[in-house]
Amino acid sequence: MSKQMLTERENALRVYNRTESPEWIPVCADCYAFIMPTSIRERPVPRGEDGADWFGCNWIWDADCLGYAPDLRKPLLLNDITKWRDVVKFPDISSVDWEASANRDLAEVDRNERIIRVMMESGPFERTHHILGFQNAFLSMCEEPEEFKALIDAIADYKVELINKICQYYAPDEIFAQDDLGGANGPMMSLTMYRELLKPAHKRIVEAVRSHGVVYTHHSCGKMEAFIEDLIDIGVQVINPMQTINNLVEVAQKYSDKLIFDVGADTAACYEDADEESIRQGVRHIVDIFGPQNNLILESFPSNNKCISNWDIVLDEARSYGREFYAGR
Numbered sequence: 001m002s003k004q005m006l007t008e009r010e011n012a013l014r015v016y017n018r019t020e021s022p023e024w025i026p027v028c029a030d031c032y033a034f035i036m037p038t039s040i041r042e043r044p045v046p047r048g049e050d051g052a053d054w055f056g057c058n059w060i061w062d063a064d065c066l067g068y069a070p071d072l073r074k075p076l077l078l079n080d081i082t083k084w085r086d087v088v089k090f091p092d093i094s095s096v097d098w099e100a101s102a103n104r105d106l107a108e109v110d111r112n113e114r115i116i117r118v119m120m121e122s123g124p125f126e127r128t129h130h131i132l133g134f135q136n137a138f139l140s141m142c143e144e145p146e147e148f149k150a151l152i153d154a155i156a157d158y159k160v161e162l163i164n165k166i167c168q169y170y171a172p173d174e175i176f177a178q179d180d181l182g183g184a185n186g187p188m189m190s191l192t193m194y195r196e197l198l199k200p201a202h203k204r205i206v207e208a209v210r211s212h213g214v215v216y217t218h219h220s221c222g223k224m225e226a227f228i229e230d231l232i233d234i235g236v237q238v239i240n241p242m243q244t245i246n247n248l249v250e251v252a253q254k255y256s257d258k259l260i261f262d263v264g265a266d267t268a269a270c271y272e273d274a275d276e277e278s279i280r281q282g283v284r285h286i287v288d289i290f291g292p293q294n295n296l297i298l299e300s301f302p303s304n305n306k307c308i309s310n311w312d313i314v315l316d317e318a319r320s321y322g323r324e325f326y327a328g329r
Helices: 008-017 081-087 098-105 124-132 134-143 145-170 191-211 225-233 248-255 276-293 310-324
Strands: 032-035 058-062 067-070 115-120 174-178 215-219 238-240 260-263 296-298
Touching: 008 115, 008 296, 081 145, 098 145, 115 145, 124 134, 124 145, 124 191, 134 145, 145 174, 145 191, 174 191, 191 215, 191 225, 225 248, 248 260, 248 276, 260 276, 276 296, 276 310
Parallel strands: 032 115, 115 174, 174 215, 215 238, 238 260, 260 296
Antiparallel strands: 058 067
16 A cells, blocks of 8 residues: 655645644745735724724835835834834724634635644834834843833733634644844843843733643744844744754754744845855755754745746745655664
8 A cells, every 4th residue: 555645834834833744845935825804904994005003003015125125215114112002002802803814815725734823013123113113122122121112011911812803713833923123243132131021011912822722933033143042941842943043953953852843944045146056056956954953844835926937946846855854864
């Protein structure tokens, strides 16, 4: 009798559950149904247009970068952190028709074939600098830490309420939560500051997700490896995207028994003029580092519109090299 072929979902769940070795390297484009709930307005609706989110923060759509940037042509929502209670109005989550939203967003999804990944944009730290602007947010952390933490905690309360609704109506396998902590050269704050002001809020959010039996993935761009032990401590299960400005070899060696890595292709794919062999070698580089630990999901999203054609190469190499990686091991 021939061996039954695993579905993409079944193979990826082997990585998540660590029960058996995966038969190939899972690729996010193949194994995930990536859901951005249409009733959550962390960015303007409809997506792809300038406008305000449901907090009242203003955004510009950048077609080249395939994403939003704060609209600095308009006034910030808040300039003085001590007045946040008077200014910041949290969305009325109870007014959302969650059942209709979930039915609409999941209508074409096959749960037998795909892992249901629900995206949550703008974690507590990101939301503070959407509200205050980066400069005011960092100044507030230093000059008014108690008020800054109070705002962070209020945002975490809102996030926990949101998580409970998502888990009730969408029944996801995973929640993918964004909260960037790293810059181009290192952490955007000291570990002491992170542990005092942000870590308790992140811990409550992770606990809320995991209380529903849902996997928690923490997304942070930048050089953020300094935070990994703290993220493990609060129960983070998956880290994304582990950009190559981090020491990937060291990270894989130190943490592969504790984390799953949802890692993007190497930096070559992010350049419009990259040659095909460099792009393919970048994919193989990531697989060679993380693949042997059986804990890699290979990301495959374009970082900007100008290099979007490179992702056909990324996907082809991820599927061909990844399919054969475990053969004979």
